[in-house]
Amino acid sequence: MQNEKKYWSYPEAEILKCFKVTEDGLTEEKAEKILNEKGENVLREGKKKSVLQVFLGQFCDLLVIILIAAAVISMFSGNVSSTVVILVVLVMNAVLGTIQHVKAEKSLESLKKLSSPNAKVIRDGVKKELPSQQIVPGDIIILEAGDMVVADCYILNNYSLQVNESSLTGESVNIEKSKCVLDENTALADRINMVYSGSLVTYGRAEVVVTATGMDTEIGRIADLMNLSKERKTPLQESLDKFSKKLAILIIIISIIVFALGLYRHMQLLDALMFAVALAVAAIPEALGSIVTIVQAFGTQKMAKENAIIKNLKAVESLGCVSVICSDKTGTLTQNKMTVQNLYADGKVFSPEELDTKNCVHRYLLYDAVLANDSEVVNGKGIGDPTEYALIEMCQKIKSDDGKICRDGRIDEDILREKMLRIEEIPFDSDRKLMSAKHSIDGIDTVFTKGAVDVLIDKCEYVSYSDEIRKMTADEKEIIREQNRIFSENGLRVLAFAYKEMTDKLSIEKENGFTFLGLISMVDPPREESIKAVQKAKEAGIKTVMITGDHKTTAVAIAEKIGIYSKGDIALTGAQLDEISDEQLAEKIEKISVYARVSPEHKIRIVDAWQKKGRIAAMTGDGVNDAPALKKADVGVAMGITGTEVAKDAAAMVLSDDNFATIIKAVANGRNVYRNIKNAILFLLSGNTAAILCVLYTSIMALPVPFAPVHLLFINLLTDSLPALAIGMEPADPGLLKNKPRDPSEGILTKDFLAKMFSQGALIAAVTMCAYYIGYSQNAAMASTMAFSVLTLARLFHGFNCRRKESIFKIGFLSNKYSIGAFIAGTFLLLVVLFVPVMSSVFSVSTLTTGNMVKILGLAFIPTAVIQIVKMIGEGRK
Numbered sequence: 001m002q003n004e005k006k007y008w009s010y011p012e013a014e015i016l017k018c019f020k021v022t023e024d025g026l027t028e029e030k031a032e033k034i035l036n037e038k039g040e041n042v043l044r045e046g047k048k049k050s051v052l053q054v055f056l057g058q059f060c061d062l063l064v065i066i067l068i069a070a071a072v073i074s075m076f077s078g079n080v081s082s083t084v085v086i087l088v089v090l091v092m093n094a095v096l097g098t099i100q101h102v103k104a105e106k107s108l109e110s111l112k113k114l115s116s117p118n119a120k121v122i123r124d125g126v127k128k129e130l131p132s133q134q135i136v137p138g139d140i141i142i143l144e145a146g147d148m149v150v151a152d153c154y155i156l157n158n159y160s161l162q163v164n165e166s167s168l169t170g171e172s173v174n175i176e177k178s179k180c181v182l183d184e185n186t187a188l189a190d191r192i193n194m195v196y197s198g199s200l201v202t203y204g205r206a207e208v209v210v211t212a213t214g215m216d217t218e219i220g221r222i223a224d225l226m227n228l229s230k231e232r233k234t235p236l237q238e239s240l241d242k243f244s245k246k247l248a249i250l251i252i253i254i255s256i257i258v259f260a261l262g263l264y265r266h267m268q269l270l271d272a273l274m275f276a277v278a279l280a281v282a283a284i285p286e287a288l289g290s291i292v293t294i295v296q297a298f299g300t301q302k303m304a305k306e307n308a309i310i311k312n313l314k315a316v317e318s319l320g321c322v323s324v325i326c327s328d329k330t331g332t333l334t335q336n337k338m339t340v341q342n343l344y345a346d347g348k349v350f351s352p353e354e355l356d357t358k359n360c361v362h363r364y365l366l367y368d369a370v371l372a373n374d375s376e377v378v379n380g381k382g383i384g385d386p387t388e389y390a391l392i393e394m395c396q397k398i399k400s401d402d403g404k405i406c407r408d409g410r411i412d413e414d415i416l417r418e419k420m421l422r423i424e425e426i427p428f429d430s431d432r433k434l435m436s437a438k439h440s441i442d443g444i445d446t447v448f449t450k451g452a453v454d455v456l457i458d459k460c461e462y463v464s465y466s467d468e469i470r471k472m473t474a475d476e477k478e479i480i481r482e483q484n485r486i487f488s489e490n491g492l493r494v495l496a497f498a499y500k501e502m503t504d505k506l507s508i509e510k511e512n513g514f515t516f517l518g519l520i521s522m523v524d525p526p527r528e529e530s531i532k533a534v535q536k537a538k539e540a541g542i543k544t545v546m547i548t549g550d551h552k553t554t555a556v557a558i559a560e561k562i563g564i565y566s567k568g569d570i571a572l573t574g575a576q577l578d579e580i581s582d583e584q585l586a587e588k589i590e591k592i593s594v595y596a597r598v599s600p601e602h603k604i605r606i607v608d609a610w611q612k613k614g615r616i617a618a619m620t621g622d623g624v625n626d627a628p629a630l631k632k633a634d635v636g637v638a639m640g641i642t643g644t645e646v647a648k649d650a651a652a653m654v655l656s657d658d659n660f661a662t663i664i665k666a667v668a669n670g671r672n673v674y675r676n677i678k679n680a681i682l683f684l685l686s687g688n689t690a691a692i693l694c695v696l697y698t699s700i701m702a703l704p705v706p707f708a709p710v711h712l713l714f715i716n717l718l719t720d721s722l723p724a725l726a727i728g729m730e731p732a733d734p735g736l737l738k739n740k741p742r743d744p745s746e747g748i749l750t751k752d753f754l755a756k757m758f759s760q761g762a763l764i765a766a767v768t769m770c771a772y773y774i775g776y777s778q779n780a781a782m783a784s785t786m787a788f789s790v791l792t793l794a795r796l797f798h799g800f801n802c803r804r805k806e807s808i809f810k811i812g813f814l815s816n817k818y819s820i821g822a823f824i825a826g827t828f829l830l831l832v833v834l835f836v837p838v839m840s841s842v843f844s845v846s847t848l849t850t851g852n853m854v855k856i857l858g859l860a861f862i863p864t865a866v867i868q869i870v871k872m873i874g875e876g877r878k
């Protein structure tokens with residue numbers, strides 16, 4: 001690596017020569033050639049487990065080890081075919097586990113691709129957005145606050161760029177960058193004329209040239225050291241892991257007791273061992289872990305199709321418990337389609353068409369709107385901030401015969417911008433709520449500022465009228481505030497505009513002493529889906545809170561329209577929030593539905609206050625400064641379209657349509673995934689309970705063992721997995737959003753769950769034992785055949801009971817086709833075992849008479865009939 005060039009010690013001209021590129025960027029043709037040569041700009045993931053390692057890893061499970069012991073014991077007891085079957089089943093299980101692991105990894109990777117960043121690049125002199133993978137060395141990139149740096153780059157032009165390089169250096173401070181030439185030996189952290197892949201732009205802007213991509217970048221070199229593909233388990237998976245461990249220990253203890261009981265009864269050693277083994281196999285829910293993984297993967301895929309991209313699997317579970325959603329207004333609850341409505345200047349309110357370029361105040365207001373503005377409208381499509389391109393659209397409508405600033409009788413922003421070149425700028429940020437740009441107007445350096453009315457008005461010393469410039473008095477302020485109030489009460493977003501002549505260097509400290517020009521109000525209608533979604537959230541016991549940088553009156557007007565704010569609710573401004581203590585906030589928080597004029601830092605306090613109340617909070621965000629709040633929230637939600645890469649990086653979920661309604665859909669999906677997992681677990685564990693009870697009963701009653709290990713493995717791994725998966729695929733229903741959110745501290749094994757597990761298990765065990773006795777009247781082999789058949793079939797029927805709480809008649813037999821498929825496939829497998837001679841001998845089953853078959857069918861159906869009747873009685877009572 002050391003022969004590599006130390007670009008930081010090169011002057012700009014040499015760098016450009018090195019990459020044979022001009023300020024117009026590469027040509028598409030050349031870029032394609034380099035892409036073919038250098039490959040895509042992607043990082044190869046760090047050490048990944050090989051497929052063999054994943055396969056062998058499947059055997060490192062305590063439960064699997066118990067099964068291996070069972071196979072060995074079976075062999076010693078002379079039951080070699082049983083040993084073979086157990087081993088075959090274990091290998092099959094490991095193969096399935098490996099396939100699932102690889103599939104789950106692929107699905108996570110495809111999710112990662114969905115949320116991979118774009119870069120703004122100049123090619124053939126045209127600015128365009130490209131996926132980061134297509135960036136090549138020599139590309140000229142434009143970096144702006146909120147972007148992720150996608151390659152290593154050298155700074156060509158710098159406008160106060162600050163980056164966070166914590167992914168590379170671990171230091172989470174913002175580093176100011178600069179355009180300069182450094183010494184060859186400058187250490188990585190001090191190379192202020194370079195930016196590195198993986199860094200986040202927190203402030204300012206810069207034009208840079210790419211010097212390295214993919215594995216040649218600094219982060220690429222350490223990628224092997226970092227385990228990028230680190231697997232993280234979700235809380236549910238972790239608690240199930242813990243549960244499995246406890247279960248395994250319990251199984252070992254009970255098996256030992258059963259074994260000892262057998263010996264005490266003077267049973268043959270091997271027979272006593274067989275009882276213990278049967279019990280162990282009966283109790284182990286082999287399919288549990290994989291079912292949870294599959295259901296979660298299926299859920300995230302479904303969410304991605306519905307525009308919610310899950311970045312952190314933990315979010316799927318948290319979503320089900322969300323009881324507060326703190327949402328941004330602009331673009332999430334509203335359409336972010338701004339249209340200028342009215343203007344106020346020179347003491348009058350007027351429409352955009354009435355703007356008169358001959359009036360000096362109007363003219364400067366127009367300059368301000370176009371020049372303190374970074375957006376463009378190309379072929380009727382806005383590029384940049386919707387607030388800003390609404391201003392450009394407004395200007396394009398204004399008629400004028402002033403050839404200096406218009407084309408074909410209308411104002412042309414390009415002509416204006418070319419004639420009045422920009423000298424300096426301070427970009428907009430939601431803390432300051434201002435943007436300033438210095439331009440040369442007829443040779444005079446003039447700063448144009450636009451921003452929130454209440455902020456800018458206090459920075460104005462004068463007010464401009466067409467006939468004079470007056471001092472900004474308290475009365476003048478009152479007139480402007482009153483006009484702002486009138487606009488805001490109609491839900492309009494209002495911006496104030498001001499200017500001053502200044503030759504000094506522009507800085508935040510010098511954003512004052514302005515002359516007020518006017519106000520421009522714009523509409524941003526609520527999204528229609530928001531109104532319905534807020535209503536749905538309310539029914540689901542979820543409070544929606546609006547958090548906005550906008551003016552309080554505007555925010556309340558919109559919140560009322562959407563249904564977030566109703567009479568008796570409180571609307572707080574950021575300033576009011578600063579004044580109250582944490583205790584006062586905790587007291588009021590349930591009543592506060594609108595936070596206006598807040599800065600991103602306030603969001604952290606709001607989330608924290610809700611979390612202290614034990615509530616699970618989702619928080620949306622798009623800006624750089626939203627990142628800490630997104631990390632703090634239980635579910636951080638970033639905007640996919642308007643959101644910065646910084647926000648997406650911090651979030652657990654990204655909305656690819658920026659729509660509030662998508663969050664509610666994701667909550668429903670989150671609740672559904674959890675419910676389905678819980679029901680699948682109930683299904684598996686109640687089935688296992690039935691088998692355990694049968695083995696325990698026969699052991700206590702000194703009867704022959706009812707099941708061979710192969711029988712139980714057949715049920716646990718094959719016939720039971722099918723309905724369990726079908727339960728996992730149960731579609732979401734509107735009823736899911738009619739209940740209160742789940743208590744996050746409540747585990748799966750609640751009292752109610754355990755009661756159901758035991759009662760349903762006992763019911764299945766009872767009919768299985770009836771079948772056993774019927775068979776036992778003939779011989780022990782028939783007893784085992786009857787018991788095995790009834791247990792298998794009863795558990796297949798039981799799959800329909802566990803789909804949902806409600807009776808099958810209420811939810812519809814056909815509403816989950818997978819469950820019917822699972823039943824048919826499971827029954828088919830059972831018939832194969834019972835009637836295909838090779839299988840019958842491996843499973844040691846006896847030939848059944850028609851009468852016995854009818855009895856099996858009847859007995860196996862009884863538990864389901866009873867459970868459905870109980871459900872229906874419950875529903876009737878309700």
Ligand code: ATP
Nearest residue numbers: 328329330428430433434435450451452548549550
């Ligand atoms: P939300 O937080 O719901 O997205 P918002 O878009 O109004 O609402 P910010 O983007 O933080 O929040 O804007 C805060 C205020 O800053 C706005 O109400 C407006 O007065 C002002 N503002 C917004 N965009 C600009 C801009 N591009 N230039 C100058 N001022 C702006």
